[in-house]
Amino acid sequence: QLQLQESGPGLVKPSETLSLTCSVSGGSISSSSYYWGWIRQPPGKGLEWIGSVSYSGSTHYTPSLKSRVTISVDTSKSQFSLRLSPVTAADTAVYYCARHPRGDAMDVWGQGTTVTVSS
Amino acid sequence: DIQMTQSPSTLSASVGDRVTITCRASQSISSWLAWYQQKPGKAPKLLIFKASSLKSGVPSRFSGSGSGTEFTLTITSLQPDDFATYYCQQHNSYFTWTFGQGTKVEIK
Numbered sequence: 705q706l707q708l709q710e711s712g713p714g715l716v717k718p719s720e721t722l723s724l725t726c727s728v729s730g731g732s733i734s735s736s737s738y739y740w741g742w743i744r745q746p747p748g749k750g751l752e753w754i755g756s757v758s759y760s761g762s763t764h765y766t767p768s769l770k771s772r773v774t775i776s777v778d779t780s781k782s783q784f785s786l787r788l789s790p791v792t793a794a795d796t797a798v799y800y801c802a803r804h805p806r807g808d809a810m811d812v813w814g815q816g817t818t819v820t821v822s823s
Numbered sequence: 824d825i826q827m828t829q830s831p832s833t834l835s836a837s838v839g840d841r842v843t844i845t846c847r848a849s850q851s852i853s854s855w856l857a858w859y860q861q862k863p864g865k866a867p868k869l870l871i872f873k874a875s876s877l878k879s880g881v882p883s884r885f886s887g888s889g890s891g892t893e894f895t896l897t898i899t900s901l902q903p904d905d906f907a908t909y910y911c912q913q914h915n916s917y918f919t920w921t922f923g924q925g926t927k928v929e930i931k
Contacts, residue, residue: 750910750925751859800867808873
């Protein structure tokens with residue numbers, strides 16, 4: 705079955721760039737039926753959708769992060785990626801990747817990866 | 824932006840209880856609402872989509888209802904595995920997904 709796995713540095717310095725990758729296995733990232741998204745959860749807090757990308761590279765971002773976020777897809781590697789820059793301590797969170805049908809709920813999630821922003 | 828408000832924030836219940844969680848949207852989202860369950864240290868798990876459609880494999884004691892701005896998640900006969908935090912999420916605004924703040928269901 706479809707599996708998603710996040711990877712990337714667990715510690716990022718303030719003002720630098722957070723970079724994460726989500727690897728997709730057990731299914732195709734190139735399906736036109738789905739988008740691939742990033743969601744984060746600060747410690748002890750709720751969930752925040754960051755943005756999503758289609759297999760063709762079409763992107764959508766949450767307005768509050770739009771100026772700092774880039775999400776891209778590499779279908780040859782079955783991966784999609786998140787870049788957030790510059791970061792502050794407020795970006796410390798567990799970052800999840802997920803799949804969702806266009807305009808629909810997120811039905812498959814990665815296990816999440818913790819990113820701490822600290823000097 | 825559409826805001827989602829859940830109530831209560833915390834709910835204390837016993838095994839076997841019927842539990843209801845409410846989610847309100849700041850404007851109509853038709854039936855474009857999902858419910859997720861999250862346990863500590865784990866990713867959220869989709870339970871219900873389009874307000875009342877149960878995801879395959881989710882126990883039938885979970886049900887969702889509502890449309891427009893008011894929605895409910897009901898768990899009939901709460902089981903030990905159901906103690907968790909539940910989030911609603913709207914997916915109506917084209918390419919803007921918003922979560923509620925969460926409802927923690929704890930053991931009474």
